[in-house]
Amino acid sequence: MDAFSARFTDNDDFDGLLASSDDRAVATAAASDAGWLHALPQAAAILAFREGAPSVLQANAAFNQTFPAGVRGLICAGDGEFNWTERIANLCKSRRASDHFEVRRDGPLGAEFLACTIGRLDASDRKGVRLLFTAIDRTNERVMEKNLRRELLSDSLTALPNRTGFGEEIDDCLANISPAERGSFAAIAIDLTRFSRVNESLGALAGDELIITVAKRLKSSLRRGDVLARIGGNEFAIFARLNNGLSDALHIVQRVNDALASPVRLTNLQISVECAIGCALSQSLADDPEDTVRQAQAAVKIAKRSGKLEIYRAGVLKEAHRRFTLESRLREAIAKGGLELAFQPLVHLESGDVTGFEALARWNDPELGEVSPSEFIPVAEESGLIVPLGRWAMYEAAQTLAKWDRVQGEVLPLGINVNLSPTQMSRDDVPTVVEEALRYSGIAGRRLTIELTESAIIADPDKARQVLAALKSLDASIAMDDFGTGYSNLASLQSLPIDLLKIDRSFVSNMIHDRDNHAIVRTILSLADSLDLRVTAEGIETQDLADVLQRLGCWQGQGYHFSQALSEQKAFDYWRARWNFHTI
Secondary structure (H helix, E strand, O other), X not given: OOHHHHHHHOOHHHOOOOXXXXXXXXXXXXXXXXHHHHHOOOEEEEEEEEOOEEEEEEEOHHHHHHOOOOOOOOEEOOOEEOOHHHHHXXXXXXXXXXXXXXXXXXXXXXXXXXXXEEEEOXXXXXXXXXXEEEEEEOXXXXXXXXXXXXXXXXXXXXXXXXHHHHHHHHHHHHHOOOOOOOOEEEEEEEEEOOHHHHHHHHOHHHHHHHHHHHHHHHHHOOXXXXXXXXXXXXXXXXXXXXXXOHHHHHHHHHHHHHHXXXXXXXXXXXXXXXXXXXXXXXXXXXXXXXXXHHHHHHHHHHXXXXXXXXXXXXXXXXXXXXXXXHHHHHHHHHHHOOEEEEEXXXXXXXXXXXXXXXXXXXXXXXXXXXXXXXXXXXXXXXXXXXXXXXXXXXXXHHHHXXXXXXXXXXXXXXXXXXXOOHHHHHHOOHXXXXXXXXXXXXXXXXXXXXXXXXXXXXXXXXXXXXXXXXXXXXXXXXXXXXXXXXXXXXXXXXXXXXXXXXXXXXXXXXXXXXXXXXXXXXXXXXXXXHOOOEEEEOOOOOHHXXXXXXXXXXXXXXXXXXXXXXXXXXXXXXXXXXXHHXXX
């Protein structure tokens, strides 16, 4: 017996397998293959399978190193206990030339994975079937795959599941629940509302430290079985089983608020953690968890505006989908010229002359139909589309006024008012936009009035002061729109270069019958007179109202009594008709 065979005769796994003369004959045949077998870099062996039992006839050094104790008892990855004999027997009984599989076993350094192949070397005879077995170590590849998967499913900063990992964690939780169990679950979204300020003021490292601290605190507030994930830059989510419905969810929210109540120390500062929380409840354990998470995110958006916990209610996701559709269609409309300007007349109350027009954006979408400005302007503000929309309105309004001049053959005694969004004021180079609009159209700056709300000034007073000073240097006028509905900061009126106040329609439309509104309008007019500011009243719907305002000293008005917003041509015709009437 050769040395190789002797090594196996002492092994309990193969004791006696080479005892017969037939086996020795097979071993002799296998020995002739020793040259090429030892040349193989992977673990390889020639096996004989006869009477339902395998035996090793020849093996290379890599095989002996990989399988020092034989090949039985290996665990096939994903298949539980691996029956080596049965696997070979099935191959021999079939017509297949080879079989490929992966086995897993416990090694000294952890799990090891081997990609194995068994192939026929010759046909069956009384001596059995000769088979070639090879094994390639795939452990490093599987470890790399596992690490990559962990990176794909987890947040690198907090080690919490990310959005994708959150979904898989939820699926695992629900998979372990019996279909007969009753109850429901909740998704709770938590948005750190002041996170961007920390990043801007203290830097990205401080922002990362805040996220890590918040993650630790939120984790400490969890119950057993709850799942916490970081699903966005400053957004976390909790998945929780509920036995008592809403009361359980409210208890979890309270634990979250308690965990975040104390300030976080960053560098030498104490930072108060402010968050918006939205919650969505499933109807049963069979509900789609992904839908519930989306509902919680929709609720947290509302919570950011309301400043309190919001529970998802039916229709919010539909509204969110509508807003997303509006944003997509609006982006396309701005890019392809799908918007139009309408012009509402501004009328001098004493003489009845049209002094100018306010330019108002209008949108009639081929798919959505006519979309109200009260619907698409907030979407533009939220998405940032207000910047290109505002630029388009500025350029288009100035060009329209220049076109009317050319049609009339002279410079008209008209001005144009254009609204300036607080978002555009903070993000855009407004003075440059206005300068270009004036230069491209050739109209004088004194004919352009920029309308802005009090919130645009309050948001960043220093920048507002710089922007307004630059606009005044272009000879443009500044109007404070919706005066009286916001902060009504009198200091702003005194320190900023405001030329005109516009009284909101909520005070004007019913002032004849409402003594309080009448008093407010009279007070605003008196204040404006003291500060040498002109006043425009919005929402004039009757001649009686126009007369009352004129007697109180109001300079200019607009409203449906005079005209609704008109198309470019109709607005020009409206001015020309009133101009001809007043010049006769």
